[in-house]
Amino acid sequence: xxxxxxxxxxxxxxxxxxxxxxxxxxxxxxxxxxxxxxxxxxxxxxxxxxxxxxxxxxxxxxxxxxxxxxxxxxxxxxxxxxxxxxxxxxxxxxxxxxxxxxxxxxxxxxxxxxxxxxxxxxxxxxxxxxxxxxxxxxxxxxxxxxxxxxxxxxxxxxxxxxxxxxxxxxxxxxxxxxxxxxxxxxxxxxxxxxxxxxxxxxxxxxxxxxxxxxxxxxxxxxxxxxxxxxxxxxxxxxxxxxxxxxxxxxxxxxxxxxxxxxxxxxxxxxxxxxxxxxxxxxxxxxxxxxxxxxxxxxxxxxxxxxxxxxxxxxxxxxxxxxxxxxxxxxxxxxxxxxxxxxxxxxxxxxxxxxxxxxxxxxxxxxxxxxxxxxxxxx
Amino acid sequence: xxxxxxxxxxxxxxxxxxxxxxxxxxxxxxxxxxxxxxxxxxxxxxxxxxxxxxxxxxxxxxxxxxxxxxxxxxxxxxxxxxxxxxxxxxxxxxxxxxxxxxxxxxxxxxxxxxxxxxxxxxxxxxxxxxxxxxxxxxxxxxxxxxxxxxxxxxxxxxxxxxxxxxxxxxxx
Numbered sequence: 001x002x003x004x005x006x007x008x009x010x011x012x013x014x015x016x017x018x019x020x021x022x023x024x025x026x027x028x029x030x031x032x033x034x035x036x037x038x039x040x041x042x043x044x045x046x047x048x049x050x051x052x053x054x055x056x057x058x059x060x061x062x063x064x065x066x067x068x069x070x071x072x073x074x075x076x077x078x079x080x081x082x083x084x085x086x087x088x089x090x091x092x093x094x095x096x097x098x099x100x101x102x103x104x105x106x107x108x109x110x111x112x113x114x115x116x117x118x119x120x121x122x123x124x125x126x127x128x129x130x131x132x133x134x135x136x137x138x139x140x141x142x143x144x145x146x147x148x149x150x151x152x153x154x155x156x157x158x159x160x161x162x163x164x165x166x167x168x169x170x171x172x173x174x175x176x177x178x179x180x181x182x183x184x185x186x187x188x189x190x191x192x193x194x195x196x197x198x199x200x201x202x203x204x205x206x207x208x209x210x211x212x213x214x215x216x217x218x219x220x221x222x223x224x225x226x227x228x229x230x231x232x233x234x235x236x237x238x239x240x241x242x243x244x245x246x247x248x249x250x251x252x253x254x255x256x257x258x259x260x261x262x263x264x265x266x267x268x269x270x271x272x273x274x275x276x277x278x279x280x281x282x283x284x285x286x287x288x289x290x291x292x293x294x295x296x297x298x299x300x301x302x303x304x305x306x307x308x309x310x311x312x313x314x315x316x317x318x319x320x321x322x323x324x325x326x327x328x329x330x331x332x333x334x335x336x337x338x339x340x341x342x343x344x345x346x347x348x349x350x351x352x353x354x355x356x357x358x359x360x361x362x363x364x365x366x367x368x369x370x371x372x373x374x375x376x377x378x
Numbered sequence: 379x380x381x382x383x384x385x386x387x388x389x390x391x392x393x394x395x396x397x398x399x400x401x402x403x404x405x406x407x408x409x410x411x412x413x414x415x416x417x418x419x420x421x422x423x424x425x426x427x428x429x430x431x432x433x434x435x436x437x438x439x440x441x442x443x444x445x446x447x448x449x450x451x452x453x454x455x456x457x458x459x460x461x462x463x464x465x466x467x468x469x470x471x472x473x474x475x476x477x478x479x480x481x482x483x484x485x486x487x488x489x490x491x492x493x494x495x496x497x498x499x500x501x502x503x504x505x506x507x508x509x510x511x512x513x514x515x516x517x518x519x520x521x522x523x524x525x526x527x528x529x530x531x532x533x534x535x536x537x538x539x540x541x542x543x544x545x546x547x548x549x550x
Contacts, residue, residue, distance in 0.1 A: 010440040014474050017448055018467060025463035025513050038462050045456035052408060131411035132465070133421055134510065134518060135458035139411075165459050175459055180517055201518045261418040 043168060046139075050171045053127045054141055061125075118232055120271035121155075122146065126263045127171065136179040136203055137162070138263055143170045151230055153269045159236035159257025160184065160224060161266055172268075176260050177237070178205045185227035186237050190220050194227065197237060197254065205238065207252040212245045222254055232272055390484075392436040392547035402543065403429050403450050411457065422528045424499070426450045428536045430469050431498050432543055434476030435485045443480075447473025461514055468505040472498050486544075488537055495533035500525060 005012050028038055124140035142148050144167045154161045154174045162182060165175035175182050178199040186197045186207060193214055195207040207222065220240045226233030238256040245251070394402075406425035414421040430450050434443035451469030455462045476498060479485065485494055503525055510516040 010444075010474075013441055014444050014470070017444055017470055021448070021452075021463040021466045021470065022509075022513065025461055025467070025509070028461040028463070029514055038456075041452065041462060042456040045453050049407065049411070049453075049457065053412060056408070056412060126415065128411035129414045129421070130458045131407065131414070131426075131454065132458045132460075134464075134506075134516070135460050137459055138415075139457075173459055179459070181459070201516075202521070202524075261414070263415070 042166070046168045046171060050127060050139060050141075050168070053139070054171075057125060057127045057141075117273045118269050118271075119273040120269070121267040122148070122270050124154075124172075124266055124268055126266060130173070134201065136176045136182075136199065136260075137165065138174050138176065138266075139171050140174055140266060140268070141171055142268065143168045143172050145169050147270060148172050148268060149270075153231045154266050155235060155269065156258045156263070156266055158259065159238060160231055161258050161260065161263065163230055164268065174266070177256060178203050178260055183228070184231055184237070185225040186222050187225040188216060188220055188222055188240070191216060194225050195252070197222070205254040205256055207240075207254060208249070210250045210252055212248055212250050214250065216240055216243050216250065216252055218242060232269070390549055391438050392549055394433075394436075394547055398546040399433075402546070403433075403446075407450070407453060407457070410454075422531050423535055424502070424528075424532055425539075426454050426465075427469065427472065427499065427502055428495070428532060428539055430473050431476045431495065431536070432540055434473045435480035435494070436543075436547055438477055438480040440474055440477045440481070443473040443477030444470050445473070447471070447476075460510075460516070464506055464510050464514060467509050468502045471505055472502045475501065491537055491540060492533045495536040496529045499529040499532045503528075 024038065122142060124142040126138045127141050128139045130137045130139070138161075140148075140154075148164055148167050150164055150167055152164045154163060160177060162174050162176040162179070164172050166173040176199070177184055177197060180199050180201045182199050184197040185194070187194045188207075191214065193210055193216070195210045197205060198208050199205055210216070218240050222237040222239065224231040224233055224235040224237055236257040238254040240252055241255040242253040243250055244253075403426065406429040410423070410425045413423075430443075430447045433446050437443065437446075447469035448466055451464075451466035452462055454465040454469075458465075476494075479494065483490065485491055503520075507518050507520060510518050
C-alpha cells in the first residue's frame with residue numbers, strides 16, 4: 001500500500017487536495033451560510049484585494065474627471081442647449097404629475113394605505129466586479145464600518161441594481177438582479193400583473209410566474225412591488241423586451257433600467273420609513289372636490305361616560321361637538337383641525353347624512369398618520 | 379518559488395522570482411475583476427486560468443501546478459458569492475494537467491500553446507459546470523457556441539500573454 005502511494009505520490013496529493021475541497025464545498029452547501037474557515041478565507045482575500053482596487057479606482061477616476069471636466073469639452077455647448085429644452089419639457093410634465101400625485105395621496109390616505117419611503121441612502125463607488133461569468137455582482141467601497149448591512153437594496157437613479165449580499169469591514173458584495181440566484185417582487189405598470197424577477201445563467205433578466213393567457217406588450221414598464229420586503233414599492237426595474245409563451249407560463253424578458261454592466265456609482269438604501277400619506281398635504285394644489293370633502297358633516301363623538309355627570313346648569317351642546325373638551329386635545333392627530341373646527345359649528349345631521357359622515361369619519365380615522373421607522377433588512 | 383531543480387531530457391524547467399510568482403497571479407486576479415467594469419466584453423477572459431496554465435507548463439512540477447491552481451482558484455472563489463471550491467477544484471485539476479503535459483511535451487511552440495490553451499479552457503469549464511451543478515446545485519447550462527468562442531479568445535490572449543511572461547522566467 002505504501003509503495004503504491006509512493007509510486008503515485010503526485011496523484012495521491014491531487015486526490016487529497018480535491019477531496020478536501022469537495023468536503024469543504026459540501027459543508028458550505030449544507031450550512032447555506034458562511035461560517036468559520038470559509039468566512040475567514042473570504043475576509044482575507046477581500047481585505048487583500050480591495051485596497052488595491054480602491055486605489056486604482058480613485059486614480060483612474062481622477063484622470064477621467066480631469067479629462068472630461070477640464071480638457072475634453074467638445075459638444076458641451078450644444079448638449080447644454082438640448083438639456084435646457086429638456087428641462088422646459090419636464091417642468092410642464094411635472095405640473096401635470098404633481099396634480100396626479102396629490103390626488104393619489106388623498107385617495108391613499110382615505111384607504112389607510114401605508115407607503116414605504118426611502119428615508120436614508122448612502123452613495124458608494126463600484127470598485128470591481130466579481131470577476132466571474134457565473135457570479136454577477138459588484139464590489140462597492142462601503143462596508144460594515146459605514147453601516148452597511150446584508151439585504152439592503154442598491155439602486156441607481158435609473159432603477160434597481162440588486163441587494164447587498166455580503167458585508168466586509170470596508171467593502172460589500174452586491175448581488176445584481178441578473179444573477180441566477182437573485183429574485184425580486186415586481187409588478188407590470190399597465191397590466192398590474194405581479195411576478196418574480198429572476199436572473200438567468202447568461203445574465204438576462206426575466207419575470208417568472210405569469211400565466212400564458214395574460215396579455216403583455218413589449219415596452220411595458222416594470223416596477224418593484226414591495227412584496228419581497230427588500231426593495232421599496234414603485235421603483236423602476238426595467239421594460240419588457242420580449243414575450244414568449246413557454247408552456248403554461250410566459251417567458252417575459254426584461255431589459256433592466258439600470259445599466260448593470262456599466263455601474264460606477266450606486267446608492268445603498270440604508271433606511272426605509274413606512275408611513276401613511278397625509279391627506280392635507282399643502283404641497284398639492286387644492287381642488288373643489290377636496291373642499292367639498294372637508295365640508296361633509298362629521299360624526300358626533302361618543303357620549304362621555306356617565307360617571308362624570310354634567311351639572312344641571314350646563315348649556316346643551318349642539319350635536320357634533322365633544323362633551324369633554326380634553327378628549328379632542330388628547331388625540332389631535334385623529335381629526336384634522338379644519339374638520340374638527342367645522343364639526344363644532346354644525347347642527348345634528350339628517351340620518352342619511354349621518355351615515356355618510358360616519359364613513360367619512362372612519363376614513364379620516366384610518367388616515368391617522370402613524371409613522372414607523374424600520375431598518376432594512378426586514 | 380523554485381520549480382524543478384533538474385531538467386528532464388530535452389524539456390527545460392523554469393523558475394520565477396518571488397515577485398513574479400506572487401505578483402503575476404495577483405495582477406491577473408485584479409485585472410479580471412477590474413477590466414469588466416469599463417470593458418464588459420472582457421468578462422469572457424479568464425486571466426487567472428491562463429496564469430495557472432502558464433506556471434504549470436513552465437515549472438513542470440505536478441504538485442506545484444496543482445497547488446498554484448488550487449490557491450488561485452480558491453482566491454477567485456472567495457471573491458464571488460458562490461461557495462468556495464468551484465474554481466478551486468477546476469483550477470487544481472487544470473494546474474495538475476498542465477504541469478503533467480509540460481513534463482511530456484515541449485509547449486513553447488505557439489501552435490501547440492494555442493491548442494493546449496483551447497483544450498484546457500474547455501476542460502476547466504466542464505469541471506466547473508459539473509461541480510457547480512452536481513455539488514452546489516447551481517442551474518448552469520453548457521452553451522457550445524459561447525464556450526467555443528471564449529476558448530478561442532482565451533487561447534489567443536494566452537499566446538500574447540505568455541510571450542510577455544516568458545521574459546520573467548529563468549532556466550534552471
